[in-house]
Amino acid sequence: MIDPRCISRLNEAEEKEGPVIYWMSRDQRVQHNRALLFARMKATALHQPLIVVFTLATSFIGATFRQYHFMLEGLRETENLLGELNIGFVLLQCSPEMGGPGMELARYASSAGAGCVVTDYSPLRISQQWKREAAALLKAPFYEVDAHNIVPCLAASGKQEYAARTFRPKINRLLGEFLLSQPPIEAMPQAPELPPVNWTEVIGNLSVDRTVAPVTWLKPGERAAEEHLNLFIKNKLAGYADLRNNPTADATSLLSTYLHFGQLSAGQVALEVQSSQAPEESKAAFLEELIVRRELSDNYCAYQKRYDAYEGVPGWAHTSLEKHALDPRDAIYTPLEFETAATHDRLWNAAQKELLNTGKIHGYMRMYWAKKILEWSPSPREAFETALWLNDRYALDGRDPNGYAGVAWSIGGLHDRPWFERPVYGKIRYMNASGCQRKFDVERYIARQETV
Ligand SMILES: Cc1cc2nc3c(=O)[nH]c(=O)nc-3n(C[C@H](O)[C@H](O)[C@H](O)COP(=O)(O)OP(=O)(O)OC[C@H]3O[C@@H](n4cnc5c(N)ncnc54)[C@H](O)[C@@H]3O)c2cc1C
Structure with a gap:
C-alpha cells in the first residue's frame, strides 16, 4: 500500500482496459521506487501488462554528453532489470519539432491503448510543463507519485520555507510515516512483446555538446549505486561528522549523482544509514543533509517559481x-x-x-x-x-x-x-x-x- 499523500491525480480521465504505463523520469531505478510500485499494483489490479516508458529529450537545461552518458548507461541497466521482471521498457526520442516529451508520451499511450499512466514527481518547471501537456492529451487516468522525496514534497509543507529551522520540525513530524522499507517489485506474469532499445544508435543520435566528456570515477546504474552506498557506510560514514567539511579527507558519500538521476532511493539510503553501526553523531549529521537539506531544496523549487533566477x-x-x-x-x-x-x-x-x-x-x-x-x-x-x-x-x-x-x-x-x-x-x-x-x-x- 502506498500512502495516498504521495500520489496526485493529474487528469480526470476514466479508467479503461489497456496496459499500464510508468512514465519514468526523475526516478530512474527499479527497486525502492514508489512510482513503479504503484504502477505495478495498478497492473495487477487491472490484469494488464506493465510498460516503463522513458522520453529522451534531445536537450535538457544545458546538460552535456557527460550527464547524458551517465543517465543513458543507467537506463541501459534499467531495461535489463525490468526485463528480468517481465516489465517492458520503451525509450522514445523526442525533439521540440515533435512537440516534446509530454506530447510524445501521450501519442505513445494512445497508440498502445494505455489503461492508466503513472509518473514520478519533480518540482522543476520543465518537467511540470511536460506533465501538463501530457495530462491535456491523455485519455487514461494519469497519476503522479513522489518517489524522490522521503516525505512527499507537497505533503511536507504547503509553502516556501524560510530555512532549515522552519522545515525540520515539519519533516521530523512526518518522517516516521514515510521512512518505510518498500517491498521488492515482483515479476509480472508475462512480458509485453517489445523490441530492445538500440543503445548505440540512441547515444549516436544525441545532439548534445560532446566537448564535456563522461567521467570514469563513478559507475552509472542502480547496482553500482547500491555498491557505492555500501562502501560509504562501511568505510566512511563513521568519520562523517568530523571530516565532512575537509575536502582532502574523502569523507562524504559522493551519492548526489545517483540521487539526482534517481538511480538510488533517498529513503533506502536513510534506512541503511539508520541501521548501520556508525556513531549516532555521524548518522545524524548525514541524515540532516540527506533528508532536511535535500528535501528543503525541492520545497524551494516547488513554491518559488523563479528558483533558477x-x-x-x-x-x-x-x-x-x-x-x-x-x-x-x-x-x-x-x-x-x-x-x-x-x-x-x-x-x-x-x-x-x-x-x-x-x-x-x-x-x-x-x-x-x-x-x-x-x-x-x-x-x-x-x-x-x-x-x-x-x-x-x-x-x-x-x-x-x-x-x-x-x-x-x-x-x-x-x-x-x-x-x-x-x-x-x-x-x-x-x-x-x-x-x-x-x-x-x-x-x-x-x-x-x-x-x-
Ligand atoms: C553552489 C552550490 C551548488 C550545488 N549544486 C548541487 C547540485 O547541482 N546537485 C546536488 O545534488 N547538490 C548540490 N549542492 C549541494 C551539495 O554541495 C551536494 O549535494 C554535495 O556536495 C554532494 O556531495 P555528497 O553526495 O558527497 O554529499 P554528502 O555530504 O555525502 O551528503 C549526502 C547527500 O545529502 C544531500 N546534500 C548534501 N549537502 C546538501 C546541501 N547543502 N543541500 C542539499 N542537499 C545536500 C545530497 O543529496 C548528498 O548526496 C550544491 C551546493 C552549493 C553550495
Missing part, C-alpha cells in the same frame, strides 16, 4: 545585494575566465578544475566557489547566472533542486540569515581563503587538482 532570492538579500551592486571589486572576471579557471586565486582555480575534470566539487568548496563568483563578477545577477551555468554544464549532479538552492544560498542568502554588512556581499554570508586554511590543508587540495 536571481529574482528568486529572499527580499532582504536582494535589497542588500543591489545596494552593493556598484561597489568596487578587487577583481572582475568574465564567464569564460571563470570557466577556464583563470582567476588570480589558486584555491578557486583548483575547485573549478575539480569541476571540469571530475564533474564534482566537494560540498565545502562548492560554497567557496560560488561566493567568490559573487565577489568577482560585475553584478550579483551575473554572478548568479555564471555559477548556475557552470554548475549545470559541468556537474554530474547539476540541474537539480539542490543546485538551484545551493547557488541561491551561496549568492543570494536563501535559507540563511543576514550577516554583518560588507562590500559587494552586503549582508550575504562571507567566506575567504583563510577560513579554508583553518579547516583543511589548502595546498594539498590544490596539488591534488593539478594532478587530475
Whole structure:
C-alpha cells in the first residue's frame, strides 16, 4: 500500500482496459521506487501488462554528453532489470519539432491503448510543463507519485520555507510515516512483446555538446549505486561528522549523482544509514543533509517559481545585494575566465578544475566557489547566472533542486540569515581563503587538482 499523500491525480480521465504505463523520469531505478510500485499494483489490479516508458529529450537545461552518458548507461541497466521482471521498457526520442516529451508520451499511450499512466514527481518547471501537456492529451487516468522525496514534497509543507529551522520540525513530524522499507517489485506474469532499445544508435543520435566528456570515477546504474552506498557506510560514514567539511579527507558519500538521476532511493539510503553501526553523531549529521537539506531544496523549487533566477532570492538579500551592486571589486572576471579557471586565486582555480575534470566539487568548496563568483563578477545577477551555468554544464549532479538552492544560498542568502554588512556581499554570508586554511590543508587540495 502506498500512502495516498504521495500520489496526485493529474487528469480526470476514466479508467479503461489497456496496459499500464510508468512514465519514468526523475526516478530512474527499479527497486525502492514508489512510482513503479504503484504502477505495478495498478497492473495487477487491472490484469494488464506493465510498460516503463522513458522520453529522451534531445536537450535538457544545458546538460552535456557527460550527464547524458551517465543517465543513458543507467537506463541501459534499467531495461535489463525490468526485463528480468517481465516489465517492458520503451525509450522514445523526442525533439521540440515533435512537440516534446509530454506530447510524445501521450501519442505513445494512445497508440498502445494505455489503461492508466503513472509518473514520478519533480518540482522543476520543465518537467511540470511536460506533465501538463501530457495530462491535456491523455485519455487514461494519469497519476503522479513522489518517489524522490522521503516525505512527499507537497505533503511536507504547503509553502516556501524560510530555512532549515522552519522545515525540520515539519519533516521530523512526518518522517516516521514515510521512512518505510518498500517491498521488492515482483515479476509480472508475462512480458509485453517489445523490441530492445538500440543503445548505440540512441547515444549516436544525441545532439548534445560532446566537448564535456563522461567521467570514469563513478559507475552509472542502480547496482553500482547500491555498491557505492555500501562502501560509504562501511568505510566512511563513521568519520562523517568530523571530516565532512575537509575536502582532502574523502569523507562524504559522493551519492548526489545517483540521487539526482534517481538511480538510488533517498529513503533506502536513510534506512541503511539508520541501521548501520556508525556513531549516532555521524548518522545524524548525514541524515540532516540527506533528508532536511535535500528535501528543503525541492520545497524551494516547488513554491518559488523563479528558483533558477536571481529574482528568486529572499527580499532582504536582494535589497542588500543591489545596494552593493556598484561597489568596487578587487577583481572582475568574465564567464569564460571563470570557466577556464583563470582567476588570480589558486584555491578557486583548483575547485573549478575539480569541476571540469571530475564533474564534482566537494560540498565545502562548492560554497567557496560560488561566493567568490559573487565577489568577482560585475553584478550579483551575473554572478548568479555564471555559477548556475557552470554548475549545470559541468556537474554530474547539476540541474537539480539542490543546485538551484545551493547557488541561491551561496549568492543570494536563501535559507540563511543576514550577516554583518560588507562590500559587494552586503549582508550575504562571507567566506575567504583563510577560513579554508583553518579547516583543511589548502595546498594539498590544490596539488591534488593539478594532478587530475
Ligand atoms: C553552489 C552550490 C551548488 C550545488 N549544486 C548541487 C547540485 O547541482 N546537485 C546536488 O545534488 N547538490 C548540490 N549542492 C549541494 C551539495 O554541495 C551536494 O549535494 C554535495 O556536495 C554532494 O556531495 P555528497 O553526495 O558527497 O554529499 P554528502 O555530504 O555525502 O551528503 C549526502 C547527500 O545529502 C544531500 N546534500 C548534501 N549537502 C546538501 C546541501 N547543502 N543541500 C542539499 N542537499 C545536500 C545530497 O543529496 C548528498 O548526496 C550544491 C551546493 C552549493 C553550495
